[in-house]
Amino acid sequence: MALPALAIALILLFTLGYAALCAAQPFGRCRKCHGLGFQLTHTRGGKPKRGKHCRRCHGHGIRIRTGRHLFNAFTRTRRAATDAPAQPGTPTRTESRPWS
Secondary structure, X not given: OHHHHHHHHHHHHHHHHHHHHHHHOOEEEOOOOOOOOEEEEEOOOOOEEEEEEOOOOOOOOEEEOXXXXXXXXXXXXXXXXXXXXXXXXXXXXXXXXXXX
């Protein structure tokens, strides 16, 4: 019984830690350019020089974390579903039921 409880505790700890990381730092370094914003190329002599802009991050060097992206999509969907203003001329719930 102790092994499943330990596994659940570790998964919960990892999940809460990642959620805290996404809340504190929603952006991470780009995985393709390592946060530079451009590809690093080398001259014939072996000296590094600046290459083209990174296509993944568009030269910014940052990306949004997956957890933060999922949180933003959830809140966007929830806000769109709950904050829709009533259209003029449409009956409300109390108007559509004459018995209440």
